[in-house]
Amino acid sequence: MPRSNNKSTRRSGQADWSTDEWLRHLTALPGVAGHEHALVPEIEAAFRLFADKVERDRMGNVLGWIHGSGPSPRPRALLAAHLDRIGFLVSRIERGGFIRVVPVGGFDPRTLPGKEVVVHSKQPMVAIFGTKPPHLQKKGESEKVIPIEDLYLDTGYPEAVVKRRVPIGTLVMLRQPPVGLLKSRLAAPGMDNRSGIAVLVRTLQALRDRRPAWDVIAVGTVEEEDGQICLGARTSAEALRPEIGIAIDVSHGDMPGTREGDTVPLGGGPSICMGANIHPGVFDGLRSSARALGFPYSVEVTPASSGTDAMDIQIASVGVATGVLGIPCRYMHTGVEVVAPSDVDHCAALLSHYLVGLEPQWRATEVLK
Amino acid sequence: MSRARTALRRGGAAPLFEERFLEAFSNADGPSGWEAPVRAKVVEAVRDAVDSLEVDAMGSLVARIAPAGGRARRGPHVMLCAHMDEVGFMVTAVEKDGRLRIRKVGGIDPRILMGQVFRVGTKGIRGVAGVLPAHLLSNNDMSKVVPIEELFLDIGASSRNEALQAVSLGDLVAFDTTYESWGSVRKGKAFDDRVGCAVLASLVQKRPPVPVTAVWAVQEEIGLRGAAAAARRVSPDLAIVLEGTASGEAPGASEGESQPRMGGGPTITIQDRSLMADARLTELLQKTAKARKIPTQWKRPGVGGTDAGRIALSGAGVPAAVVSVACRYIHAPAAYLDIRDPRRVVELVWHTLEALGKEWA
Numbered sequence: 001m002p003r004s005n006n007k008s009t010r011r012s013g014q015a016d017w018s019t020d021e022w023l024r025h026l027t028a029l030p031g032v033a034g035h036e037h038a039l040v041p042e043i044e045a046a047f048r049l050f051a052d053k054v055e056r057d058r059m060g061n062v063l064g065w066i067h068g069s070g071p072s073p074r075p076r077a078l079l080a081a082h083l084d085r086i087g088f089l090v091s092r093i094e095r096g097g098f099i100r101v102v103p104v105g106g107f108d109p110r111t112l113p114g115k116e117v118v119v120h121s122k123q124p125m126v127a128i129f130g131t132k133p134p135h136l137q138k139k140g141e142s143e144k145v146i147p148i149e150d151l152y153l154d155t156g157y158p159e160a161v162v163k164r165r166v167p168i169g170t171l172v173m174l175r176q177p178p179v180g181l182l183k184s185r186l187a188a189p190g191m192d193n194r195s196g197i198a199v200l201v202r203t204l205q206a207l208r209d210r211r212p213a214w215d216v217i218a219v220g221t222v223e224e225e226d227g228q229i230c231l232g233a234r235t236s237a238e239a240l241r242p243e244i245g246i247a248i249d250v251s252h253g254d255m256p257g258t259r260e261g262d263t264v265p266l267g268g269g270p271s272i273c274m275g276a277n278i279h280p281g282v283f284d285g286l287r288s289s290a291r292a293l294g295f296p297y298s299v300e301v302t303p304a305s306s307g308t309d310a311m312d313i314q315i316a317s318v319g320v321a322t323g324v325l326g327i328p329c330r331y332m333h334t335g336v337e338v339v340a341p342s343d344v345d346h347c348a349a350l351l352s353h354y355l356v357g358l359e360p361q362w363r364a365t366e367v368l369k
Numbered sequence: 370m371s372r373a374r375t376a377l378r379r380g381g382a383a384p385l386f387e388e389r390f391l392e393a394f395s396n397a398d399g400p401s402g403w404e405a406p407v408r409a410k411v412v413e414a415v416r417d418a419v420d421s422l423e424v425d426a427m428g429s430l431v432a433r434i435a436p437a438g439g440r441a442r443r444g445p446h447v448m449l450c451a452h453m454d455e456v457g458f459m460v461t462a463v464e465k466d467g468r469l470r471i472r473k474v475g476g477i478d479p480r481i482l483m484g485q486v487f488r489v490g491t492k493g494i495r496g497v498a499g500v501l502p503a504h505l506l507s508n509n510d511m512s513k514v515v516p517i518e519e520l521f522l523d524i525g526a527s528s529r530n531e532a533l534q535a536v537s538l539g540d541l542v543a544f545d546t547t548y549e550s551w552g553s554v555r556k557g558k559a560f561d562d563r564v565g566c567a568v569l570a571s572l573v574q575k576r577p578p579v580p581v582t583a584v585w586a587v588q589e590e591i592g593l594r595g596a597a598a599a600a601r602r603v604s605p606d607l608a609i610v611l612e613g614t615a616s617g618e619a620p621g622a623s624e625g626e627s628q629p630r631m632g633g634g635p636t637i638t639i640q641d642r643s644l645m646a647d648a649r650l651t652e653l654l655q656k657t658a659k660a661r662k663i664p665t666q667w668k669r670p671g672v673g674g675t676d677a678g679r680i681a682l683s684g685a686g687v688p689a690a691v692v693s694v695a696c697r698y699i700h701a702p703a704a705y706l707d708i709r710d711p712r713r714v715v716e717l718v719w720h721t722l723e724a725l726g727k728e729w730a
Binding site: 089094110116126142179182187257262335336 | 464466480481484485486494495497498500506512513521524532549556614620622631662673700702705707
């Protein structure tokens with residue numbers, strides 16, 4: 001594999017990094033769903049910069065604790081952002097050394113031909129999703145979307161080399177160094193949900209100096225993108241029995257061609273979700289914090305499912321009062337997920353303001369009699 | 370026959386293929402009509418080596434270099450030609466919300482554009498070809514290729530004004546790809562035909578066996594245009610076009626469809642949609658390759674076309690041949706070639722020039 005374009009992959013996070021630097025660092029890290037262990041050391045290192053205690057649980061979730069200042073036993077607030085990202089697994093090697101893959105998570109097959117990837121063999125390799133040049137195409141061929149099962153990867157190496165070095169099941173990730181756009185916006189694959197992880201890091205940083213009454217546990221959760229449940233969110237909420245659980249994930253940023261209400265404006269601050277998956281008290285609290293801070297924010301309506309870790313946190317343990325914060329992100333699940341770092345900053349500021357304001361005696365369970 | 374063989378064997382050493390030229394040329398952007406950034410790199414590479422250097426009215430770069438050992442004209446006057454332009458795009462409009470509309474320059478499959486990153490203009494602005502995420506699309510939309518007319522580039526601007534401070538209408542747009550290497554594989558954009566440009570720039574680093582006019586032509590991808598004008602001006606006795614051509618290798622492709630193969634040696638054209646290659650010239654290329662133990666392969670007949678088609682028809686007619694490097698994924702964001710191939714093309718063309726000096730009537 002040629003030299004990496006992204007030097008930050010070789011350096012762990014630093015306490016004085018800007019959000020832009022954090023996003024560039026985090027989006028370059030591996031961690032396809034089910035294989036988060038590859039990035040766990042980096043997440044631990046990031047949490048350790050600011051947290052009182054850092055743990056890894058048996059499912060692979062990474063926990064960063066901030067001990068509250070209130071009287072013991074203190075209620076807990078769980079903050080969840082999923083560690084995993086979408087990717088592929090090698091399913092077979094074809095004659096000629098061409099590699100077939102199966103997706104882990106929901107890719108739009110239209111965005112893959114011609115894209116570069118990293119094949120995470122022991123010695124990682126670069127490959128390209130092969131394309132047929134127009135010269136060799138039949139008429140009308142270019143109007144048909146190629147399904148993922150018909151796409152193939154090409155490392156350029158001969159078949160024997162590929163067969164020796166790339167076992168079935170090897171992870172594959174889109175390879176796209178972060179692209180700086182105007183207005184400090186940043187495009188990279190993996191903004192879903194490394195921008196959520198960046199919010200956790202920034203929130204831990206803020207809480208270290210302004211301690212809340214509650215214990216706060218920032219959790220990088222495993223396996224949100226694959227499978228029927230958000231595995232890491234469910235298990236960590238079961239284990240921690242939090243009073244409040246807040247999921248931080250990407251929301252669809254404004255894009256032409258979408259209907260009103262489907263998206264929130266990029267650069268318009270975090271979105272505060274409301275709906276069945278969200279406890280009205282948490283929603284109100286988050287919105288009050290946003291108003292108090294005077295930051296831009298939007299309200300996002302997610303009537304039934306929020307499509308985030310909060311779905312599983314809510315029904316964990318004896319039930320958890322949940323909230324969901326969204327970071328506007330354009331072109332989700334493509335190689336060019338666009339995020340405004342200012343939205344990450346505003347989200348972390350809002351979240352820490354809310355946590356610091358939590359009353360020591362607030363409980364989700366209302367005792368009526 | 371035996372005398373010719375001896376002559377073939379006796380020739381001087383060919384110049385080396387300079388990979389740094391390939392890297393510099395591939396990383397430069399030059400969609401048809403806007404080849405200036407590439408031309409600047411070529412000028413840098415060949416200025417000191419050639420006898421004269423001109424930019425013609427269309428923008429093609431023309432260099433003359435006399436044979437070694439004196440002013441006397443020996444052998445036929447050969448035009449060697451590679452094209453500088455690549456397929457790309459141009460900014461045609463800026464929407465109210467700051468998105469750029471683009472139109473293609475040359476033959477590009479719309480299926481390789483969605484989700485790609487592009488360089489816009491020459492000031493380092495990047496744009497991404499965003500598509501609505503799968504979550505917000507119906508299955509029906511997911512099975513639809515976004516045509517280039519409906520595609521847009523997001524450069525991060527929120528308004529037309531913001532966008533126009535960074536880009537202008539007519540800015541060139543190129544794939545944002547960086548040259549890289551591993552094993553014998555080289556990855557980069559526009560190997561069609563920057564590899565030909567680099568082969569040609571390498572060839573002129575040494576005085577050739579016959580008088581050579583080297584042409585780095587413009588506008589090949591939009592109708593073989595630059596070479597047409599250049600050939601009339603150069604008026605050569607014969608021509609060899611240096612190309613990056615499409616390999617057909619893919620899973621499931623038959624043996625025939627897979628030809629030519631990356632790493633299979635210089636690819637020689639018999640016939641394509643623009644040209645019947647001159648049989649004598651092609652035979653000489655084959656003979657030289659055999660004598661030099663250079664593996665060669667045939668380009669699949671009937672597909673593609675090159676500047677050779679135009680050059681052959683210029684003036685009173687010019688015998689023309691095409692020698693190519695087989696590349697995978699041309700006209701896409703990133704192509705592959707095997708570095709051994711351009712090295713062998715330099716060797717083959719050089720020794721063919723030697724043979725021409727001795728054999729061509």
